[in-house]
Amino acid sequence: MTQQLLLYPLLFQLFLSILLMFFWTKIETQKVISIVGSCIAVFLSALLFYEVWNFGTQTVQAANWEAPYGITFVADTLSATLVLLTSIAGLAVSLYSSASVIPARLRFGYFSIYHFLLLGLTGAFLTGDIFNLYVWFEIIIISSFVLITLGGEKAQIEGAVKYFTLNILASIIFLTAIAVLYGLAGSLNMADLAVLVPQLENRRLVEVAAILFLVGFGIKSAVFPLYFWLPASYHTPPSAVAAIFGGLLTKVGVYALIRIFSLIFLKDVFLDEILMVIAVLTLFSGAIGSLVQRNVRKAFSYLIICHIGFMIGGLAMFTKVALTGMVFYLIHDIMVKTNLFMISGLIYRIKGTNNMKYLGDLYDKFPKLSFLMFIPFLSLIGVPPFSGFWPKISLILATLEQKNYILLGAIIFGSLLTLIIIARLWSEVFWKKGEELPVRKHFLYYQKMTNLKKVQFIAPIIMLTGVSLYIGFGAEHIQQLSSRIASELFDNTSYIEAVMPQNK
Amino acid sequence: MKTLILRTASNYLLPILLLFSIFILLRGHYLPGGGFVGGLIASIAFVLHAFANGLKDTKKLLKFHPGFLMPVGLAISFLSGALPVLVFDEPFMTGLWMHDAIPVLGKLGTALFFDIGVYIVVQGVTLTIIFTISESA
Amino acid sequence: MEFLLAIITGLLYAAGLYMMLRRSLVKLIIGLIIISNGANLLIFLLGRITKGHPPIIPKGSEVFTEIYADPVPQALILTAIVISFGLQSFAIILIKRAYQAVKTDDLDEMNTIEEDIR
Numbered sequence: 001m002t003q004q005l006l007l008y009p010l011l012f013q014l015f016l017s018i019l020l021m022f023f024w025t026k027i028e029t030q031k032v033i034s035i036v037g038s039c040i041a042v043f044l045s046a047l048l049f050y051e052v053w054n055f056g057t058q059t060v061q062a063a064n065w066e067a068p069y070g071i072t073f074v075a076d077t078l079s080a081t082l083v084l085l086t087s088i089a090g091l092a093v094s095l096y097s098s099a100s101v102i103p104a105r106l107r108f109g110y111f112s113i114y115h116f117l118l119l120g121l122t123g124a125f126l127t128g129d130i131f132n133l134y135v136w137f138e139i140i141i142i143s144s145f146v147l148i149t150l151g152g153e154k155a156q157i158e159g160a161v162k163y164f165t166l167n168i169l170a171s172i173i174f175l176t177a178i179a180v181l182y183g184l185a186g187s188l189n190m191a192d193l194a195v196l197v198p199q200l201e202n203r204r205l206v207e208v209a210a211i212l213f214l215v216g217f218g219i220k221s222a223v224f225p226l227y228f229w230l231p232a233s234y235h236t237p238p239s240a241v242a243a244i245f246g247g248l249l250t251k252v253g254v255y256a257l258i259r260i261f262s263l264i265f266l267k268d269v270f271l272d273e274i275l276m277v278i279a280v281l282t283l284f285s286g287a288i289g290s291l292v293q294r295n296v297r298k299a300f301s302y303l304i305i306c307h308i309g310f311m312i313g314g315l316a317m318f319t320k321v322a323l324t325g326m327v328f329y330l331i332h333d334i335m336v337k338t339n340l341f342m343i344s345g346l347i348y349r350i351k352g353t354n355n356m357k358y359l360g361d362l363y364d365k366f367p368k369l370s371f372l373m374f375i376p377f378l379s380l381i382g383v384p385p386f387s388g389f390w391p392k393i394s395l396i397l398a399t400l401e402q403k404n405y406i407l408l409g410a411i412i413f414g415s416l417l418t419l420i421i422i423a424r425l426w427s428e429v430f431w432k433k434g435e436e437l438p439v440r441k442h443f444l445y446y447q448k449m450t451n452l453k454k455v456q457f458i459a460p461i462i463m464l465t466g467v468s469l470y471i472g473f474g475a476e477h478i479q480q481l482s483s484r485i486a487s488e489l490f491d492n493t494s495y496i497e498a499v500m501p502q503n504k
Numbered sequence: 505m506k507t508l509i510l511r512t513a514s515n516y517l518l519p520i521l522l523l524f525s526i527f528i529l530l531r532g533h534y535l536p537g538g539g540f541v542g543g544l545i546a547s548i549a550f551v552l553h554a555f556a557n558g559l560k561d562t563k564k565l566l567k568f569h570p571g572f573l574m575p576v577g578l579a580i581s582f583l584s585g586a587l588p589v590l591v592f593d594e595p596f597m598t599g600l601w602m603h604d605a606i607p608v609l610g611k612l613g614t615a616l617f618f619d620i621g622v623y624i625v626v627q628g629v630t631l632t633i634i635f636t637i638s639e640s641a
Numbered sequence: 642m643e644f645l646l647a648i649i650t651g652l653l654y655a656a657g658l659y660m661m662l663r664r665s666l667v668k669l670i671i672g673l674i675i676i677s678n679g680a681n682l683l684i685f686l687l688g689r690i691t692k693g694h695p696p697i698i699p700k701g702s703e704v705f706t707e708i709y710a711d712p713v714p715q716a717l718i719l720t721a722i723v724i725s726f727g728l729q730s731f732a733i734i735l736i737k738r739a740y741q742a743v744k745t746d747d748l749d750e751m752n753t754i755e756e757d758i759r
Contacts, residue, residue, distance in 0.1 A: 003593055183686075636734070
């Protein structure tokens, strides 16, 4: 096997987006390139995952500069898993957007920007350098700005202004945190920082840096007091874009939090308590916010926030069991949230609206499709054999171990409200007798699509549902994977040794 | 802004600025300069021309949409960065250098092509931004 | 020098935040630009300022013998400037479009509740 396999998923996404730029005006060619390319990307990421699973953490020193000086790319099990999930979600959304995004939007380089977004995500998961992480974050937000504004409708622009402002503010805070950390430790390599930061004497300033990182990544991952940009903007772009945003963008923030707080700023009572409070409040506010929404996609947006709370809670407890639950939840959440927004797009295409007031009797008219949509809902709630159930066991076990009954209560409350929200959504959208809506002109209804387009619409949903089912029924494998990731996160020496072998 | 002096001067300044930008680009490896600055100077040349003669004339001079420069430049940079990965199984962006120096230019390496790519991309991006803003204004 | 820069950095952050809290869109963008300049200056400041010693190894020796300025902060600042160049040009186009779409630059009026977008 070649040494550079680690970079292939990254370079391939870059290659795809450059290639797509050459076909700027030819939309049909772009669709084919994007779908075929995404399949190859899945293959490359699977190869990387196989390599990491069998032979341990892989590293590449970019341009052959040795570890603390150059930029390092690291693929430990967590990174490799997330890269694989990114490429799977990427394939699904690429297929989905080829049918659901209208040509007027595709003409402005939609697919090229989309693959830039995937490039940024892959890079953020693979990099081992904190400033490089900042650069990947910027690539992510720049391409997400373009995707969220593409089309330029009034509501989209309004949502984009809020999204734009808070995300830039988050990156500036992140940059400030890097400045403070560099001033303290004099290094940017995460593994090197993991060695240097615990030895620093100026603990106060270290805590300030940690809080700055927490705020910066907190805005990006939409935790409690910082989430307001998310429900204000996620319902505005096309549902394909919302799917990739909802599935992956907030999870990058969570990933960054996991990395920073498992590697650089280790156990600290003050930080743990802050994270705990944030987790509880995020669970509460997301769940209650979702309860009052009448728009399907807004309800899903608040559910994203609610479920971020599970992961932050797992991080706050920082025991092996809790981390296992957190990682499992992360894996499950990426697949389900991407799927949910694609489903909301499908509902929109069938009825021409996403407002629960006007929706209804989907189950009566489309029983098979409704059954298909039912499965991701079950996984989301966490009904026993489905994927959302298993991580919650680990999380609840961890809270019982620590006798942390407040977090336990919040977790149960969050799950219960998710159940209520989905039950209400089911009765409103699928069971209720719906109104006859006026038929919209110039609107492509699902019923009127060609069969090929219908397949393009349904296939990604079936695919992600299948992955979710595998996560649920093959929970043994995922649990094994998560506990391996958790033990790697719990003991960071293997990461440091992989990056800097001379440091043994 | 269409004064005679500026218009006449910009006709002479355009080639001089372009030459200067290439000089800055090639100087970049050991001295201050490089692809980014060079690209900015080159785009300033075209912006100045557009100031003096109007956007239409500059577009006629360019003959193609500046946005096309972006994928070309990116492709050059990408290839020079990925060449070591694909051919020699070395890490991304490892500098590959020729053994013998070429007269006048000196030693050639992948870093030069990376910088040329950056030069083209920066030109493409800046010109696209400025043309779009001034067109819709 | 450090003292002066520290005060300027603080002023830039304060001014940027103040501008961001205004209701006008244009002032919001100006605030973002100012605050990102403040962040760049902070990197420069915290990277330790060393006057008159460029990080160039003198002829004839293999390693640094004297104290030298750290080149990393400057590389970081340059990267951050290039990124913010792109972001700012996007921001300016965005507020222009927003002004055309909403016909106001008051942020309070950008809250139309719309229900049906793809």
